[in-house]
Amino acid sequence: MNESPDLLETLALARDFLAREIAYAPASIARMNDRGSDSDSLTILSQEACSCQKCGLARTRTSVVFGSGRTDADLVFIGEAPGAEEDRQGLPFVGAAGQLLTRMIEAMGLTREDVYIANVIKCRPPNNRDPKPDEIAACQPYLLQQIEQIAPVVICTLGRFAAQTLLQTTESMGRLRGKIFEYQGAKLVPTYHPAALLRNTQWKRPAWEDLKLVRKLYDGTEI
Numbered sequence: 377m378n379e380s381p382d383l384l385e386t387l388a389l390a391r392d393f394l395a396r397e398i399a400y401a402p403a404s405i406a407r408m409n410d411r412g413s414d415s416d417s418l419t420i421l422s423q424e425a426c427s428c429q430k431c432g433l434a435r436t437r438t439s440v441v442f443g444s445g446r447t448d449a450d451l452v453f454i455g456e457a458p459g460a461e462e463d464r465q466g467l468p469f470v471g472a473a474g475q476l477l478t479r480m481i482e483a484m485g486l487t488r489e490d491v492y493i494a495n496v497i498k499c500r501p502p503n504n505r506d507p508k509p510d511e512i513a514a515c516q517p518y519l520l521q522q523i524e525q526i527a528p529v530v531i532c533t534l535g536r537f538a539a540q541t542l543l544q545t546t547e548s549m550g551r552l553r554g555k556i557f558e559y560q561g562a563k564l565v566p567t568y569h570p571a572a573l574l575r576n577t578q579w580k581r582p583a584w585e586d587l588k589l590v591r592k593l594y595d596g597t598e599i
């Protein structure tokens with residue numbers, strides 16, 4: 377993975393910081409999830425999506441990338457759409473940006489198995505172009521049902537597209553990030569996409585502030 381030493385240093389600092397935070401946080405990480413989940417419904421929805429032909433992306437995809445992780449997760453990360461590697465493997469966030477996301481999650485004191493990861497769009501747009509409005513409209517019901525069935529406490533959107541689509545706004549990332557929004561009964565915090573953090577290392581500190589906020593909401597800590 378081609379991370380800069382500066383980024384690695386920040387993530388190491390983050391881990392140290394969270395180790396202290398978690399040590400003092402009462403009843404945080406071990407909080408039991410008492411909502412229950414409907415993993416069967418999610419499986420059925422996933423099978424439906426895997427044969428979906430509702431938009432033109434069905435013609436160019438290799439795989440439908442439905443989502444992965446814990447089906448009763450308290451924390452859900454939502455990105456834009458699969459990239460080339462995700463399209464090949466059928467899993468979300470498995471390329472270079474995905475590896476950084478894994479490290480970000482671990483820096484929060486969690487693992488990928490503790491959370492659920494999905495995208496707004498389930499099939500890769502050719503050449504990673506922005507999804508078109510008709511593709512978003514066709515695909516969004518899958519995400520809405522995923523969120524309904526997982527019923528997370530916190531949603532962290534990754535990048536401008538996911539935040540703007542879910543919040544139905546045209547506000548810039550700079551204005552959206554670090555704020556708490558309500559979305560389908562969950563708290564939603566937008567932050568930068570890991571791919572953007574790989575390109576713009578000056579955003580890694582504000583992104584870390586966002587992740588600390590996400591962790592506090594996840595813990596139920598007073599903000």
Ligand code: SF4
Nearest residue numbers: 428431498499514515
């Ligand atoms: S992007 Fe969504 S709506 Fe379009 S074919 Fe794939 S799963 Fe269906």
